[in-house]
Amino acid sequence: MKTPPQALAPSAAAATADGRRRTLLLGLAAASTLPLLQGCFPVVATGVGAGAAMVSDRRTSGTYVEDESIEWKVSGRIRQRFGNTVNVNVTSYNRNVLLTGQAPNATVLGELEGIVAGVEHVRGVINEVVVGPNSTLTARANDALITSNVKARFVDAKRFSAHHVKVVTEANVVFLLGIVTRTEADAAAEVARTSQGVRKVVRVFEFISDDEARRLDNPTGARR
Known part of the structure; x- marks a missing residue:
């Protein structure tokens, strides 16, 4: 049961305010991600940001960059083959490719793994795409x-x-x-x-x- 606002002690009220600010920040982050989601383009870190990410990553710097390249290549080939009839998100980590999203039928679903396997340096494919309409x-x-x-x-x-x-x-x-x-x-x-x-x-x-x-x-x- 939610505590009435008037019953909140000062510390609790501050915590609630912090929680609201955090929710707002998360909501803004989600909103800023929408243009990327619509195009299904992976984000490539560059400059100082990429360097900082690599330092804290357990992948080698070469593998880190290679994963970004794999995501671009796989996304591009899927988009070229199926256009907007599918919603497939591509995540490469240590050259293992995770596919998530939706495909219109089992035939398309089956083709996805072959597309990924045809990209150089891919070690494996985890296909979690489901058959169904594209997500909203x-x-x-x-x-x-x-x-x-x-x-x-x-x-x-x-x-x-x-x-x-x-x-x-x-x-x-x-x-x-x-x-x-x-x-x-x-x-x-x-x-x-x-x-x-x-x-x-x-x-x-x-x-x-x-x-x-x-x-x-x-x-x-x-x-x-």
């Missing part, structure tokens, strides 16, 4: 809001580095990608599962040992 802009905005909320809760939880887990949401289903330890995977899945609006969590992780995680996180390492 409202549904996509809601998914973007869920993604933003899950990422924010990763940071608040402080149980692992939020940089190590990529979040993709489709139809209220959250997909988690990353190169992580079992402990990190369990923590990320728990935070995502308990986030508002999440219907289901799907793990698309690559698992490493604690020792390997420490090695990859060592900024003085020679792997880059």
Whole structure:
């Protein structure tokens, strides 16, 4: 039961105000994502932003850039082949490609994996596209809001580095990608599962040992 506004103590009122501001910020983030969602174009990080992202990523810098290239190529080929008859979002992580979205029929659905497999350097395909009508802009905005909320809760939880887990949401289903330890995977899945609006969590992780995680996180390492 919601507490009447007049019954809120000063500290509770401040917390409520903070919550409202945070909701507004998440809503703005979702709205700003809409143009990208409409075109199904992946965002390529550039300049200082890309450098910062690479430093905190467990992928090599070469693989990071390669994943961006794979997303562009796969998205372009799907768009060229099917135009607006499909809504397919492409996420490449460590050269494994996750497909989410909608296809009009099983025939189109079956062609998608072949398109991905034809792109150079792809290691594997996880096809989570479903047969059905393309999602609405409202549904996509809601998914973007869920993604933003899950990422924010990763940071608040402080149980692992939020940089190590990529979040993709489709139809209220959250997909988690990353190169992580079992402990990190369990923590990320728990935070995502308990986030508002999440219907289901799907793990698309690559698992490493604690020792390997420490090695990859060592900024003085020679792997880059």
